[in-house]
Amino acid sequence: MARVVIYTTSYCPYCTGAKAFLRAKKVQFEEIDVTDDPAKRAEMERLSQRWTVPQIFIDGQPIGGYDDMRELESKWTTRSVARSRPLTRRR
Numbered sequence: 001m002a003r004v005v006i007y008t009t010s011y012c013p014y015c016t017g018a019k020a021f022l023r024a025k026k027v028q029f030e031e032i033d034v035t036d037d038p039a040k041r042a043e044m045e046r047l048s049q050r051w052t053v054p055q056i057f058i059d060g061q062p063i064g065g066y067d068d069m070r071e072l073e074s075k076w077t078t079r080s081v082a083r084s085r086p087l088t089r090r091r
């Protein structure tokens with residue numbers, strides 16, 4: 001299974017939303033709380049080249065924040081549906 005890492009702060013509603021989303025999808029993740037950890041925050045910024053929390057990584061690849069994850073998921077779903085059930089013409 002892919003390793004999912006999420007950098008968060010305690011005061012961030014997007015972080016809460018991202019974690020709730022992952023839990024709802026039954027995706028296990030490792031949380032790195034950077035609220036009082038400037039070194040980990042700097043690590044997050046270096047690896048993602050982003051400055052907001054959350055930042056989410058899948059197998060070390062930065063995928064962005066909460067909005068990015070939702071967008072990615074909707075594209076995946078659309079593609080999967082398109083692949084598994086080709087559109088048929090209505091009669």
Ligand SMILES: N[C@@H](CCC(=O)N[C@@H](CS)C(=O)NCC(=O)O)C(=O)O
Binds near residue numbers: 013052065
């Ligand atoms: N569109 C971003 C928004 C993230 C965002 O605005 N995060 C806020 C906290 S909720 C932030 O990082 N603000 C700067 C800071 O806390 O230093 C996402 O969906 O992840």
